[in-house]
Amino acid sequence: MKITKIETIPIRLPTRRVHQWASLTTPIGVYVIIRLHTDEAVVGLGEAPVLKDWGGDHGKYYGETPQTTAHIINDILAPALTGQDPRRIEAVHALMDKSVKGYPYCKAAIDAALYDVVGKAMNVPVYQLLGGCFRDRVPIAHSLGLMEIENAVEEALKAKGEGVKTIKLKGGVDPKRDVKLIRQMRKALGPDTKICVDANQGYPTAKLAVQVTKAMEEYDLLYMEQPVEGIDQMAEVAKRVDTPIMADESAWTAHDVLEIAQKKAADVISIYTTKPGGIFKAKKVAAVAEAAGLQCNVNGSVETGVGNAANLHLAASTGVVTLGCVVPVSTPKGKGKKGIAGIYYQDDIITEAFDFAEGDILISSKPGLGIELDEDKLKHYRLDS
Numbered sequence: 001m002k003i004t005k006i007e008t009i010p011i012r013l014p015t016r017r018v019h020q021w022a023s024l025t026t027p028i029g030v031y032v033i034i035r036l037h038t039d040e041a042v043v044g045l046g047e048a049p050v051l052k053d054w055g056g057d058h059g060k061y062y063g064e065t066p067q068t069t070a071h072i073i074n075d076i077l078a079p080a081l082t083g084q085d086p087r088r089i090e091a092v093h094a095l096m097d098k099s100v101k102g103y104p105y106c107k108a109a110i111d112a113a114l115y116d117v118v119g120k121a122m123n124v125p126v127y128q129l130l131g132g133c134f135r136d137r138v139p140i141a142h143s144l145g146l147m148e149i150e151n152a153v154e155e156a157l158k159a160k161g162e163g164v165k166t167i168k169l170k171g172g173v174d175p176k177r178d179v180k181l182i183r184q185m186r187k188a189l190g191p192d193t194k195i196c197v198d199a200n201q202g203y204p205t206a207k208l209a210v211q212v213t214k215a216m217e218e219y220d221l222l223y224m225e226q227p228v229e230g231i232d233q234m235a236e237v238a239k240r241v242d243t244p245i246m247a248d249e250s251a252w253t254a255h256d257v258l259e260i261a262q263k264k265a266a267d268v269i270s271i272y273t274t275k276p277g278g279i280f281k282a283k284k285v286a287a288v289a290e291a292a293g294l295q296c297n298v299n300g301s302v303e304t305g306v307g308n309a310a311n312l313h314l315a316a317s318t319g320v321v322t323l324g325c326v327v328p329v330s331t332p333k334g335k336g337k338k339g340i341a342g343i344y345y346q347d348d349i350i351t352e353a354f355d356f357a358e359g360d361i362l363i364s365s366k367p368g369l370g371i372e373l374d375e376d377k378l379k380h381y382r383l384d385s
Helices: 066-081 090-101 104-122 126-130 151-159 175-189 206-219 232-237 253-264 279-291 305-316 375-381
Strands: 003-012 032-037 041-050 137-139 143-144 166-170 196-197 221-225 245-247 268-271 295-298 356-358 360-362
Touching: 003 066, 003 375, 032 066, 032 104, 041 104, 041 232, 041 305, 066 090, 090 279, 104 126, 104 166, 104 279, 104 305, 126 279, 126 305, 126 356, 137 245, 137 305, 151 175, 166 206, 175 196, 175 206, 175 221, 206 221, 221 268, 232 245, 232 253, 253 279, 268 279, 268 375, 279 295, 279 305, 295 305, 305 360
Parallel strands: 143 166, 166 196, 196 221, 221 245, 245 268, 268 295
Antiparallel strands: 003 032, 032 041, 137 360, 356 360
């Protein structure tokens, strides 16, 4: 089997509401879908959920856009990979890294498509290629962007009513507002719902992050995610608070997680399929985290159903992923469940909605990623047609 062509398809999905976090100026949902073609007529799907504002500590990793993604894949990666065997996933990764440094979201899109091709060719779901199905359902965490407190509480109550057991609050812009938000959220949700806060590096100093986190601790905070920028600053916070600290922007690669563990900068790692450059490397991130005794969840950039399917196969096959995952419940308009739990878009480009029950996404056992593109929707939301 040989790779014959890779297509890049920029799209824009309409959001259900504005989803904002500290430092984000780009709307979510303006992403790139790829189709990887082979000489045996097996086609793999992948997604690059790129954001120009999204990156790692101190410029270590940097934002990507639909335009840079199209250039890197069309002009560099696709020519390099044409003629390669998609089943040799590690070798393809080595060739991608040799062809261009960085651009992990581009490489992650291709990686997902490789796994999709291999799964389809072998007639098995992707999780079988990753060690098998450790769990057949993945609990979601419903993420609330920066919004008025009253609106956040209202949406959290709706999500709880639909079965969600973990609520993630965005903060990091106004410390007083953040403390007030979790106080009112805990009062409204009661003691049984888990609540976590994601500051997206928003607090300028470790001292302030410690003050804010300590002020939240009486409201039973599950974890504080990325309160500050930089692993050393994170370590300062972690040693001075009782609440577990999650690393996200600080934790892209297995090497990052090793440094985090050595410096005791976090208790939890947010694993993406995209940050390290694909599922193949995300499994390495998980292995280092597990060896270091760190908990994990699977997170992402609020992908469409294509990227979310990749996230689900990672979560389903990885034992150390024990916390609620911010994986959207991808739901094409007019299909699937009613309500708002885990739903951030008005529509999707896949043909069928994810199965959702009691706050969990049920894992598909269909071959490959288990999803198909709705060609009419793809044409409708395509940006370059």
